Amino acid sequence: MGRLVMKFGGTSVANIERIQNVARHVKREVDAGHEVAVVVSAMAGKTNELVAWCTEASPMHDAREYDAVVASGEQVTSGLLAIALQALGIQARSWQGWQLPIRTSDAHASARIVDIDGSEIIKRFDERKEVAVIAGFQGINAETNRITTLGRGGSDTSAVAIAAALKADRCDIYTDVDGVYTTDPRVVPKAKRLDKVAFEEMLELASQGAKVLQVRSVELGMVYNVPIFVRSSFDKPEDIDPHGTPPGTLICSEEKIMENHVVTGIAFSKDEAQISVRRIEDKPGVAASIFGPLADANINVDMIVQNVSEDGKTTDLTFTVPAADFARAKQTITSAQDKIGYARFDSETDVAKVSVIGSGMRSHAGVAAQAFAALAARNINIRAITTSEIKFSVLIDAAYTELAVRTLHTLYGLDQV
Ligand code: ASP
Numbered sequence: 001m002g003r004l005v006m007k008f009g010g011t012s013v014a015n016i017e018r019i020q021n022v023a024r025h026v027k028r029e030v031d032a033g034h035e036v037a038v039v040v041s042a043m044a045g046k047t048n049e050l051v052a053w054c055t056e057a058s059p060m061h062d063a064r065e066y067d068a069v070v071a072s073g074e075q076v077t078s079g080l081l082a083i084a085l086q087a088l089g090i091q092a093r094s095w096q097g098w099q100l101p102i103r104t105s106d107a108h109a110s111a112r113i114v115d116i117d118g119s120e121i122i123k124r125f126d127e128r129k130e131v132a133v134i135a136g137f138q139g140i141n142a143e144t145n146r147i148t149t150l151g152r153g154g155s156d157t158s159a160v161a162i163a164a165a166l167k168a169d170r171c172d173i174y175t176d177v178d179g180v181y182t183t184d185p186r187v188v189p190k191a192k193r194l195d196k197v198a199f200e201e202m203l204e205l206a207s208q209g210a211k212v213l214q215v216r217s218v219e220l221g222m223v224y225n226v227p228i229f230v231r232s233s234f235d236k237p238e239d240i241d242p243h244g245t246p247p248g249t250l251i252c253s254e255e256k257i258m259e260n261h262v263v264t265g266i267a268f269s270k271d272e273a274q275i276s277v278r279r280i281e282d283k284p285g286v287a288a289s290i291f292g293p294l295a296d297a298n299i300n301v302d303m304i305v306q307n308v309s310e311d312g313k314t315t316d317l318t319f320t321v322p323a324a325d326f327a328r329a330k331q332t333i334t335s336a337q338d339k340i341g342y343a344r345f346d347s348e349t350d351v352a353k354v355s356v357i358g359s360g361m362r363s364h365a366g367v368a369a370q371a372f373a374a375l376a377a378r379n380i381n382i383r384a385i386t387t388s389e390i391k392f393s394v395l396i397d398a399a400y401t402e403l404a405v406r407t408l409h410t411l412y413g414l415d416q417v
């Protein structure tokens with residue numbers, strides 16, 4: 001017997017029939033003798049609709065009321081799933097974030113979980129074998145007593161945090177794909193599903209554009225060492241052997257992965273913009289004068305390259321920001337032109353970042369060099385490069401994204417044979 005958290009995303013609870021399918025997945029685990037807490041998202045599209053309603057009511061709205069509105073999507077699905085479970089003869093009840101409670105910070109619309117009281121759920125596991133159906137995405141701030149939400153995609157984070165609080169053996173994320181792939185199979189049909197991925201690698205994959213899991217949920221899994229299993233909710237519950245190993249990807253600590261590939265996966269993102277600030281006087285403090293105001297404006301700067309300007313006397317700074325923040329970044333820098341002291345502001349929004357990730361890079365030299373040669377052979381120009389211990393990224397013209405991803409996927413032997 002074990003203790004499981006099962007999380008179902010929006011497409012898995014998109015209508016009553018799917019919710020009933022979810023109930024049968026849960027029943028399978030209960031029948032196998034497990035203690036189960038289920039975490040649900042809102043029905044597919046529901047949160048978008050609720051967000052749009054807030055904006056329609058007033059473009060500038062109170063974030064506390066936004067949270068009161070958008071948290072309702074998960075309230076509905078948690079209740080419906082409890083009803084569907086009861087209809088199968090399973091003891092179950094729904095829990096809203098405030099009822100447990102799931103305490104969070106007061107950063108409305110992007111709150112952080114502070115702690116979760118799982119004692120009542122555990123007591124009910126013991127006393128009545130009751131399944132807990134918990135609304136994902138939401139919590140409560142203890143000081144203000146107001147409902148909060150964790151940011152879009154937050155129910156993954158709810159699920160992993162609840163798994164940590166309940167000391168669950170595993171957190172199963174049921175979604176519309178059957179695991180984590182070496183890259184997006186829509187771009188590279190030869191992409192293959194990974195059996196296991198280390199937390200660190202998944203963190204990089206998720207931050208660099210793979211959209212399977214919310215980044216924060218992986219962070220939490222790593223900190224609390226909660227194994228996360230990504231699997232499909234579209235498999236028929238009846239076809240799955242609860243004691244067998246179903247298809248999916250286990251995200252776990254590196255020690256549990258025997259065979260380390262040099263490269264595990266390739267992620268890409270087209271949501272980047274490149275900025276070049278040219279002919280800055282080369283003296284101490286200029287980088288701070290540019291990046292300080294961007295940080296104050298809450299704009300994340302990613303790749304940074306500094307090189308000598310064409311005139312040989314001044315310096316150029318090139319860096320990337322999220323495309324969504326580009327307009328604000330431009331405004332922040334151009335309005336401080338006199339203070340910073342630069343000659344020209346250049347930008348390019350049609351760019352993409354391609355990232356190669358693998359914990360084996362720690363112990364292998366020359367992994368990135370191979371990529372540069374392969375991209376050059378395809379005539380793909382690299383605009384900027386960054387590297388870390390287990391990842392390197394290149395910034396290229398967006399038009400070449402697919403070609404670059406395919407080239408690298410083959411180069412590192414990831415194509416399915
Ligand atoms: N329903 C929320 C959203 O769409 C939370 C989630 O699904 O993870 O962002």
Ligand code: MG
Binds near residue numbers: 009010153156
């Ligand atoms: Mg999601």
